[in-house]
Amino acid sequence: MAREEVTWLSTREAARQLGITTRTLYRLIDSGQVPAYKFGRVIRLKEAEVDAFVEQARIRPGALEHLYADGGPDDEEL
Template identity: 35%
Template sequence: MSLADARFLTVAEVADMMRVSRMTVYRLVHSGELPAIRFGRSFRVPESAVEAAIENHVAELG
């Protein structure tokens, strides 16, 4: 996928997708578990990274 095709999500959107708090998303970003790009004072997370993180956690359960 090219950068032009990438979809970036806000921390609030990621929190909604993962059904966690925004603070949890910030912790994941700061720990490096969830890659993100910083724009000024806000973060944007690639949608593909969120999907990969969810798949990894589901795989750990199974």
């Protein structure tokens, strides 16, 4: 049985990859939205799980209709 190689990220690396602050990342970890692992005093994240979080956060087409004017996104004035 072969083990799958895991790529570990530090909280700083994961936050940078997500484009958020480490403080926001800690909130996501604490709320259970992003899985993380504590080894002694060090917190690490699996890169594949960070990538899965990004995919789960993907916005579905039409999900933002409530944010723009009645006419749709193309009606916006420049």
